[in-house]
Amino acid sequence: MGVTVENVLRLPIFEQAKVLTKITDKPVQWISVIETPVENFVRNNEFVLSTGVGCGDDVTALEEYVKDVIRADASALAFATGRYLYKIPDRILKIAEEHNFMIMEIPWEVRFGDILHDVLRLISEEKQTGQQRAETIRQELINCVLNGKGLQEITTILYDNTHIPAAISDHNKQIRANQQFDRYFLDVLNGKENEAFQLVSPEPFSDHPLVHYIEKYEIGPHFCYQLTILSNYKKQGYLLFKPEEDHELSWVDLSILEHTLTACALYFVKENAIEMTEIRLKDNFLLELAKTEVDIDKSLLAKAHLLGYDLEKPYVCLVGDIRFKKQIDGPVGSEEHSVQSSSMHSRNYYIQKEVTHAGDVLKRQTMTTFDEGEVIVYIEADANTYPETANQFLDLVERRLHELLAGITISWGVSCHKDGLYNFHQSYEEAATALNIGRQKHEDGDRTFFSDTRMNRLLMALSHEKEIEFIVQNTLEKLIEYDQRRQTDLIHTFIVYNKYNSNVSQTARALNLHRQSLLHRLRNIEQLTGLSLLDADDLFLLELSVRLWMLKKIEK
Template sequence: MGVTVEDVMQLSVFKNAKVLTEIHAIPVEWISVIETPVENFVRNHEFVLSTGIGCGEDIAALEQYVHDVIRSEASALAFATGRHIFKVPDRIIQLAEDNDFVLIEVPWEVRFGDILQEVFRLIALEKETEQQHAEAVRQELINCVLNGKGLQEITTILFNNTRIPIAISDHNKQIRANQQFDRYFIDVLNGKREEEYQLVTPSAFSDHPLSHYIEKYQIKDESCYQLTILSNYKKQGYLLFKPEEDEQLTWVVLTILEHALTACALYFVKENAIEMTEIRLKDNFLLDLAKTSIEIDKSLLSKAQLLGYDLEKSYICLVGDIRFKKAIDDHIASDDHSVKSSSMHSRNYYIQKEVTHAGDVLKRDTMTTFDEGEVIVYLEADAVTYSKTANQFLDLVERRLNELLAGITISWGISCPKEKDYTFHQSYEEAKAALKIGRQQHEDGDRTFFSDTRMNRLLMALSHEKEIENIVEETLEKLIEYDDKRQTDLIHTFIVYNKYNSNVSQTARALNLHRQSLLHRLRNIEQLTGLSLLDADDLFLLELSVRLWMLKKVEE
């Protein structure tokens, strides 16, 4: 509690002093000599010395002086009697008693300088003791974290040294540790009780720097306090405490709470580092699994089990290409690297969360990682119902993601299930190939199953033949040059024309063109390629060449 009036009165310099009212264990933080007028020269918990000069013969002035000292919330008032005041009047003593205030008479022969010296020495000694105690608590808190102990141990240390109920929550206000903190307040703050509460910044009740950062929860007629736990300017959690009265929040208690903030921040940083290390280990493991052909042996199965994965189950691979609408992309591109990095981590966090949630709903294991704008998911699925499972899974993921991340679209490629000789790398390659083909043929946000890409894969295999490559180049060379030079899109015009089985009216409507404009484009296509769109063989050659050329573009 620090130095009290009782402690001061035990000093030898006060052996001949006379206490006129009852002594209380009131703190003494300073001592000064103050004569009238008091004004704002007296601080809270200050021990005041006075000769009563100017008031000795004026009882009303003396009464006003004592009243002003009491109102300033001083700890005590000691009059030097024998010259200006020979005896404190009964009326003044009664005033002090009525206000539960300590009033003292000191013989005139006792020098104020001696009193000041002794009291300052006592306060300094107590401050040194408090600082040593606070430093010992600081070391105990830091060692608690460094030795691998948790937040509950931190609250125990705090309660043992402050006797104030303490709780620690994370940044989501979920209580992580509690030491005799009122459960009612916790339930209200977590929304488990339908009580209204208000968070306010109280007026500073101490000159300790920490007091300016304390926030106050007001719930009906009761209140508790909180301090924010920060690390690198990032909010990690909250320290909640509920003193019975504000007087408990002394300088030394606030210093201990300040040290507790440092210990809590260190704990959360350590916890985050462990979590990030686990995430990196999982990411690296899954990326190796996807991108390299690894034999599934006992060693790999054991390593996977340590990371929480069961590789003996049957999985399909889903590769998603993550994109935002152009306006959002432009906004992100205009920001600095740190903002883009933060945005990416936040995006990945939400995707990971929804993938896990969808897996839990379907009671399917999932394994997820990210790589250069792609999300790679291994989803537990059997060979018979894998397509239905994949669609149900993606429906769940995308429905919730669209609510959380406005403007996001993910195009998916989905592999086939493997019954025997299964390799995760092969499954990834299938999903990746399906994604590439799907992005070339469809709009953003579509899903392409590898099993539905047989024709495209056949064409892709043909496109690598040198002679076929030459035929495609010869057929489309002038058409491609014309489109590049004139900024036209005759190839797209042909694709739509072919899609509608050479129906001019339907094609014109689909392209939003006048019929004559479309016919003009079709004549240009025939002139540039030397092929007739009315000849079945020529039409087939042109269609095959366009498809092979577009597949080649996807591969590049």
Template sequence: MGLLVKDVVQLSVMETAKVKTGKDFLSEKQVEWISVIEVPVENFVRKNEFVLSTGIGCEDDPILLEKFVQDVIDSGATALAFATGRYIYDIPDRVLQLAEQHNFILIDIPWEVRFGDILQMVLQEINEDKQAGREQAEGVRQELINCVLQGKGLQEISELLFVHTKLPIAVIDETKTLRAKRSFDQEIIDALDQAAQWQKIPPSEVSYSDHPLYHHIEEFIINNKTCFQLSIMSNHSKQGYLLFQVDDRQQLNWFVMNVLEHALTACALYFVKENAIELTEIRLRDNFLLNLAKNHTEVTNQILSKAQLLGYDLSRPYLCIVGDIRFKDDTTNSQHTKDRPRTSSLQSMNYYFQKEITNAGNLLNRKTMTTFDEGEVIIFLEADHIPYMETSNQFLDIIERRLHELLTGIYTSWGIAAHKDGHYVFHESYEEARTALEIGMKQKGNGERTFFSDTRINRLLMALSHDTDIADIVKDTIQPLIQYDKKRQTDLIYTFMIYNKYKGNVSQTARALNLHRQSLLHRLRNIESLTQLSLVDSDDLFLLELSVRLWMLKKME
């Protein structure tokens, strides 16, 4: 593809022309334009241009003629044809030697041949060649798009590119993971994830193509080897990179640049399709797990088969972990979101959790199933003979250590339940883990872990708190203390809680409250007086303790 000097000299209008130098390069040098130039050359000649000249102004000055030829050579022109017989009768030997030294093509055209005829025929050939190139590039574009539409992948795109451009090709995603390659240097592939070895080269001032895409090419040196890169964009978001290698930038002609441009479109379309499929799979998996956890879904053979299609094995035992995710300022910590990777999966805080949950499961060689629902993360972690507390603590330690490095200011509260037996195992274990989380957040605050097996007394109290008769007894018992504390700015309820914690030991209680012994005894007498209960009577003590705990439980709701 491309008009060559050989094609030009074979035109009928050039029948009487003589090639004086550079005959061996007629089949290599391309002609992209033709012009008529006289001294001075300055910047009027561009690369790969076929130059016509009469030599006017140089007829009596061979040194000036030699400088004129040198300037044309330096401009990157493909060939120079002199019309001899008027101003120049013979091309001087020193000019011919200069052209030979630079492997440059010099042509002698008889004066009788009109430049207008040459220009007309060469421009017609250039236009026809460009039209053929456009048609061929359009054919390649259709092939590339069909690759994606027919379900083929990036490897097939790379193979097509290589066939049409002869350039070594590689496609990588945004994380610098290799997705496809064809004849690409393995040393560069091995250094993809070693950013320090990628030395970016400043753009060259010399343009080897006027194609608009050319100026978007980035050049790198990796392990002393040159690599060129174009970004694959979709919806103003970078999806990956198209890498290629060239021996000479002159290979990047208009046709090759057109093909590369179409390849970027095909790759972007592929990534969009891949992302859509991945997001659909994520939604299906999320919905499946949410339904399994939050509804009375019986684990039937049909559910087992559906889970298997989604990559889950429900035949194994799983403990359930429910987490509440928050930042200290109850925001999404926007100052850190700018550093988050924009991948084809979840572009949010959930992305980090999913990644770290998967990594922790892999480290412990346990399967995990994870879904998210309005700031809540639900994890089913494979269980075995090891106590579930030990397993879950080890698992959560790994996750939290990494998350605190990645997301400053985040804290998580966890509710954990062991594997359940029966037809609704996932729903029941989720309910228990959710209950443990709620109790833990009420009693311990944020950032704690609560195991369902440790919440028996709390669950008993919660059940009792809903009984109206018991609520009335609690109110009658505790109300005098509440009113006294509010009126006198004291804390008799807290004093009783500490006294009860130390099993009635006055000395230990006084130290814990930082009170004088007599001051503590005065408070204890007030408690007995206000409640009409004796702190040395076991029944009275039980009633007061139960009332205080139920009141605290209601207060935290």
């Protein structure tokens, strides 16, 4: 608690002093000589010396002076009697007793300068002792983190040295440690209880720098304080504490709270570094598993086990292409969230979180990694039900993701189920191929199963034949050049026309074109290719050439 009135009275210089009212245990943070008028010259917990000059025999003026000192929340008032005052009136003492305020007399011969010197030295020594104590606790807190201990140990050190109940939460308001802090207050602040609370500006109760960062919550007739834990300007969590009264927070207590805040920030930085290292190890492991043909031996299985993976289960691979439809501003989770302005790390965090959640719901193991705008997921699946499992899994992921990240779409490619184990690279290649084929055929956000791409894979095999490649080039060369030169899209026009089985009206509606404009485009296609869209063989040749040409674009 620091220096108190009782400590001051034990000084030898006060041996001849006479205490006229009850001695209080109020803290003494400063001492000064103040005469009338008091105004705002007296601060909280200040030991006031006075000669009573200006009041003289005017008891009413003396009464107002004493009341002003009491209102300023001073620690005590000492009058030097013998010249301006010879006796403190009983009515003054009665007022002091009513306010539990201490008044004392000092012989006129005792110099104020000597009193100031002795009291200030006592305050300085106590402050130095407090600083040394706070420094010892600071080192204990730092060592606690460096030695691998957790947030609960940090709150224990704080409570043992201050007796202030405290709790620590992460940035999501999840309680990570609690030491005698009322759980009801935590539930109110986290919305688990219906009682209202409000954030108010705390009245300054100290000149410690930490006071400016303290937030005060009022919960009915009660209150508690909160400090934000920051590192690299990023919010890591919160330190909550609840002293019985404001005045219980001494300078030393505030210094210990400040050191606790630093220890918490260090702990979260260390935790984040460990988490990021684990994420990098997992990413590198899964990327190597997916993109290279590796031998699955005992050593690799053991490494996978250390990372929390079981490679001896059957998996199918899902490869997703992450895209954004629009950009809006606002907080995560609202309709105004800007996914394009959010960091890749944050975006991947939400995707990883929802993949894990969906796997838990379906009771299937999952393994996830990211690579240049691509998400790669292995999900445990049975041979007969893997399409159903994949669709259920993706339904869960996408429904929750669209609530968290407005504007995001993910197109998916899904591999076939393998009867044997350890086909991770082959599964990835199949899923990536299915994704590439699906992106040419569907809108963003669709799913393509490798088992449904047989026709396209057959065409891809044909497209590598030299003679077929020559036929395709000869058929489409002028059409491609015309599109590039005129910034038109005749090839897309033909694709839509063929999709609607040569129905002009349906094609015009799909392309949002006037019927005559569509007919003009179709005539251009016939002139440039030398083929008739009314001849079945010509139509087949043009369709085959366009599909082979588009598959070649996918490979590039």
